[in-house]
Amino acid sequence: MTDARFGRAIRSAWLLDPDVVFLNNGSFGATPIEVLEVQHEWQRRFEREPLEFVGRHLHDELRSAAQAMAAFMSCRGEDVVFVENATTGINAVLRSIAPLLRPGDRLLTTSHVYNAVRQAMRYIAWLTGAEYVEVPVPFPIASSEEVVERVSAVLTDRTRFAVFDHVTSPTGLIFPVEQLVRLCKERGVWVMIDGAHAPGMVPLDLESLGADWYTGNFHKWLFAPKGCAFLWTAPERQPITHPVVISHGYGGGYLAEFDFTGTKDWSAYLSAPAGLAFLQRLGFERARQYNRTLALHAQSVLAEALAIEPPAPPEMIAYLAAVPLAGRGRTLDDAQRIHDWLFDEHRIEVPVFAFDGMLVLRTASQVYNEADEYDYLADVLARWNLAD
Ligand SMILES: Cc1ncc(COP(=O)(O)O)c(C=O)c1O
Known part of the structure; x- marks a missing residue:
């Protein structure tokens, strides 16, 4: 202080x-003013020659921004794609697994889930006949062990997919994601971490965490402009993982599919390294x-x-x-x-x-x-x- x-x-x-x-x-x-200025400079670069920018530079610039962010999160740049927000990251994964779900499969999360994620899970449950299960986790809470115990008691062989918050939204708690991922892996459950609040708040080591998917926002705590988030996907899950919006890249692999989902303002993504640089200058x-x-x-x-x-x-x-x-x-x-x-x-x-x-x-x-x-x-x- x-x-x-x-x-x-x-x-x-x-x-x-x-x-x-x-x-x-x-x-x-x-977003700090200096990062907004970097964003405006990206917008001006695009507007000066849109065809040249998209045709010749966008791909490399996006990949280099993803690489810089991946280094901060201890993972490989080629496993990281930009999305507008964590909601989009979650929806991309839910829609990707939907065709693989069968009636009676369980989609699991906890009572601390962010409401938009709850709604997306309920929608996919409705679409597929899967069951949406919310594990009650108390608040006030005495220890993170309580989270693991509650979840462990509810996982069954019908549980197919689980989402856990890295930092919960209504209650602001750091959840023990390492233990939760391990638990799911032991039981053969696909596991996604909703790290909407995590980048810039808790140190990340996505490679060793070993989840199937991880999404997080750069715009909340990492000083990036609004509409700047990422999805990390384990290499073995990339063939089944598609963006919410299908575009030219369909069938071309994970990066081709996510790196172009139609015309948009890419300046927030391209300014993510400026937000990270701001944090690193603060320490x-x-x-x-x-x-x-x-x-x-x-x-x-x-x-x-x-x-x-x-x-x-x-x-x-x-x-x-x-x-x-x-x-x-x-x-x-x-x-x-x-x-x-x-x-x-x-x-x-x-x-x-x-x-x-x-x-x-x-x-x-x-x-x-x-x-x-x-x-x-x-x-x-x-x-x-x-x-x-
Ligand atoms: C845990 C959690 N998940 C998802 C989100 C959604 O983030 P966004 O609105 O950037 O998609 C939030 C936003 O506060 C959140 O706290």
């Missing part, structure tokens, strides 16, 4: 509104230490303000800190009302989710945040708590 280079000292590197206490880097990320370890310290501070002051125990152990926390808002409602409307009150009355941008019959408020910590922003939120919540 005492790194003089971060917090307010660095905030002018973003376009963020100085009048808002912005504690929601988690939803869409925040990944230094940023991690700062953000994680802030998140643990947030968890502690919010728990105190709400008079509850911290709902998750420190080893499950990275940059997101979620706390239950007991007795404050349970529906999406209740969540929206509290969000709007915090924003309209106190200029605090922080998400509130409906999760498992309760409301959960989740802070995010990025290098432009300061400890006193969480103190301010905690103070507002403490007064709210006492007001009842």
Whole structure:
């Protein structure tokens, strides 16, 4: 919390509104101005001579950007393709496996799943006659072992495919993905990791993780422009893995199929290395230490303000800190009302989710945040708590 280079000292590197206490880097990320400028330069390069750009340069530039990102994630560039967002990465894999599913096969995830992923899995279950299974995992939670035990108890020989979050969305927990992947591999279950929040937040070693598929966003925590994410596919799964949009490359292999899915603005993908360079200049370890310290501070002051125990152990926390808002409602409307009150009355941008019959408020910590922003939120919540 005492790194003089971060917090307010660095905030002018973003376009963020100085009048808002912005504690929601988690939803869409925040792109530094210098990365937006790199993106605009890519757009200008394209517009100067579109045919020349797409015909002669796009392929090599995309591959070189993928290679740079792969090096950061300890995997091979040829296993990494760009997609617009993690939702697209998940949908590509679900649609790819759909023809291989039989009625009664099980598609499994946990109750912490991101709702869009839940919906995509439900859709594929409906399409194929497979069964959608959501393993209840508690929150508050005492240890990551609980996740492994709950999942292990529900895997059967009918489980065909599982998706686990690397960092969960409503509850901000680091899940033990290494153990979950191992469990699935032992039981012959295809496993995909939804790392929407992971790049830039937790160190990645995709090669040794050994999942079948891994998708993640560069736009959330890796400073890339919006619409910049990736799909990593194990070489043995690449022949069955196709993009959501089929184009010229069909039948030409994994890279040919994903690298061109119709005309679009490729500038966000091509600017991913600039986002990574920004992080590396800050120092990944230094940023991690700062953000994680802030998140643990947030968890502690919010728990105190709400008079509850911290709902998750420190080893499950990275940059997101979620706390239950007991007795404050349970529906999406209740969540929206509290969000709007915090924003309209106190200029605090922080998400509130409906999760498992309760409301959960989740802070995010990025290098432009300061400890006193969480103190301010905690103070507002403490007064709210006492007001009842
Ligand atoms: C766990 C998880 N999966 C998927 C997504 C979807 O990300 P995107 O909107 O970039 O597709 C999110 C977004 O917050 C998420 O938290």
